[in-house]
Amino acid sequence: MIDQLYRKAVLTVSGQKPVESLVRSRGWGVAQRFVAGEDATSAIRAVQDLHKDGILGNLDLLGEFVTSPDTANEFAAKVLGLLNDAHAAGLKPYVSVKLSSIGQGMTTPEGEDLGLSNARRIVARAKGYGGFVCLDMEDHPRVDVTLAQFRTLVGEFGHEHVGTVLQSYLYRSEGDWADLQDLKPNLRIVKGAYLEPETVAMPDKADVDAAYRRLVYAQMKAGSYVNVATHDEGIIADVEHFALAHGIAREAFEFQMLYGIRRDLQKDLAARGYRVRAYIPYGRDWYPYFSRRIAERPANVMFVLRGMLRG
């Protein structure tokens, strides 16, 4: 409950325009702990650097909730460019995309959802390079449409090239998991990072953690690929035990963590033979992502304040 109140306070304050302007103008130095750089070259360099420790990368061009079709199309073009750059650098591109950044909710001249239409181009390009696209999950009003678009894309490209995310804090997620089973979906399981009302999201961390374990275990037992995206050492240890006890092969799942958070744990798991992937955000629109990271941990507020006062 305290975690929830803290998160609510930080996300509410960070949503105020004067706070945003201040942090945007003075916070880039501290944001770089969580953001790999402003351009694709820096992000690709970060992936190559992680490879030295046996860690894989998941590239994310930052941006969300765009308000015009032109901006959405420009954003999609940048993601397509990122796929080209990653391929040219010898990587099998693995990217994450927020459908709100590429036009979800807007309509193409042909009458299709623009987010779906752009996602189709992105997944097709990734598939051509042997790569993968994960559709990030955003705030709860977007869940239905994101899952419906995920279903369409899996039908067109296969679950080897497109996945999505379920958030354990949402009451609905276990039902969504069951509904997706005919797809053998590739799923990333997260706790959830948005400011959500108690009518849709569990306020108590213990419930969120318990639902998290249930979702991961169900996905493992169903024999579908699962991306265990958390820095929670208790959950990670339990997942390791569960996999051992149920004969789940190490190729059937991976651990995912965020760039700049618990690199020690990422290295340790990779050294012990687990597949580990770091989510590497980059780009100029870093503020909303950065705010969510600060909201996850009280110590991060002090880190930001100290960094901004120094800078």
Ligand SMILES: Cc1cc2nc3c(=O)[nH]c(=O)nc-3n(C[C@H](O)[C@H](O)[C@H](O)COP(=O)(O)OP(=O)(O)OC[C@H]3O[C@@H](n4cnc5c(N)ncnc54)[C@H](O)[C@@H]3O)c2cc1C
């Ligand atoms: C790869 C990846 C992809 C994600 N994609 C999505 C998505 O699509 N949609 C979505 O809603 N959420 C997403 N998230 C965020 C997620 O929902 C959580 O907000 C975030 O992972 C923090 O929760 P936790 O599972 O690490 O557990 P927590 O219980 O919050 O944290 C466990 C421990 O991890 C460490 N930790 C956690 N966060 C931080 C931080 N910011 N700074 C420093 N230490 C920290 C602390 O030591 C903490 O005690 C993603 C997370 C990851 C790792």
